[in-house]
Amino acid sequence: MRWAPDVSLPVGLQRALCLALLLVWVLLLQACSAVRLAYSQVPQLAYWQLDRYLDLSDAQTDRVRSELDLLHQWHRSTMLPQHARLLQQVQQQLPATVTPDQACRIYDEVRIQLDAVWAQAEQQLLWLAPQLSPTQIRTLEVQQAQSNADWKKQWLDASPERMREQRYKQLLSRAETFYGTLDEPAREALRGYVARSAFDPQRSYAERLRRQKDLVGVLQSIAQDRSDHQRALGLLRGYRDRFNASPDLAYQRYAQRLVEEGCDAFARMHNAMTPAQRMQAVQSLKGYERDFWVLAAQ
Template sequence: MHPPLFSSSKPMRSAVLAAVVACALLLQGCSAVKLAYNQAPQLAYWQLNNYLGLSETQTERVRTELGDLHQWHRDTMLPRHAELLQKVQQQLPSDITGDQACSIYAEVRVQIDRVIDQIEPRLVWLASQLTEAQIQNLEKKQADSNADWKKEWLDVPPQKLAEQRYKQLLSRAEGFYGTIDAPQKQALRNFVVQSGFDPQRTYAERLRRQKDLVQVLRQVAAQPASQERNRDLLRGYLARFNASPDAAYQRYARQLVEEGCAGFARVHSAMTAAQRAKAVQSVQGYAQDFWVLAGR
């Protein structure tokens, strides 16, 4: 993963992690935060149902679990998110080093891990309820998603891919800093040119994760009543999702994180005082939204 402004591709999400995505609303568009957050349980349910085709019985339990998870996140994590954003806000007026950017990124990961810890027992229950038909539906949705991913990231010439990545980063940067001028645009282009992002390698890991998930779900389905065993199976999958068993990919992933941190630092250094002030204002708005949503 990269710092938010510098992710090289769309997040590689599995269906069972949809709730994580729904709850981890750090650095989203300010005007949309409250609406998106309040709709998070419904959006997470829709995503799970789209991938799995939930039964009526499963739906009732999933909706309850998502509601409980959402309330826990509102009470426990939103204040932590707001505190982290306040810390970021204090750093933005000055230059930021790559190490500082990675430090913030590490704190974000810690917060996401806390959410995953809360989701884990719910995933174990849901996995134990899945039928072979639902797992096959998941495989079909994975294939459809992969076709879209390939079309966007693999089936394009290098020059077009670089321009596509530049435009994506430019849009994110302008949403954060306001209007971007020539020096900052050049810094963004330099980041894209120097990036080690390899869509083929990223796609291969995407496929590995998907295959791993399906295999684990089928193992769980074979012995649905073995809760301790199934918990260990899901924990193993989540561990491999976060840290690939492929050592070469682990090095590649670390490279991208370090590259993203350093790239953010260089682009931020190119920003004017007015652009940095706009970024401070943006983050302040996010933090205020989180406090309001948390009822603080």
């Protein structure tokens, strides 16, 4: 089973924290000049997400901001050079055709780096879990419910045809920002991936609910003995393990299939690109690599 994201920290914080690593990939969708500005805003974005989900107290806010600044400094000095070196490796592969296995190896490397971010964040923010009040845990549940309503509206309430069209348009937009306008062979490869995909909104939603319920239960259990930090750490790591490898073996197989499908789809689409489009992708990555080296040196 390939690595899955770790959310042993409260839901919502994970999204903001992973911005630091996902700048490598998500900001491929934006102008290169946006990278440095966006990176400087990561601690603030992380704080906003965490406060939104937990409604932090004044005392918690002060320490959270301090810890997020330290996490950001660590990421700048430790992880940005690793991200830049990974981009160098990818640049060397993109001018040629790629295999699904090569694509999955890149995916695995990204996840390994993300795991390092989670591990560091866990060390610096573990103190917060025992401090959460019952009211804050209820606030988390409310925010989860609101997020679930948005997810259902987008994926569960849509017809299968509309859902597939939504996925196609999203993926097309991302690919064209990276490669430029896609020719028909590449578009067909993308449409074929969406049409054949095993993505099942019902199954994904059920696992989403399981993870959320699991997290709330862990936080409630930690609250029963707030002084035992080793116990809290063990509970959070147990949750992380269950997130990375769901207790539902059928879901594990489903998740692995989605990863393999994605690797195959990327390879098919990339191989359908013209040499000029592949070089455009290389130049995009080169720009991010330069930005990461500059940021790491600051």
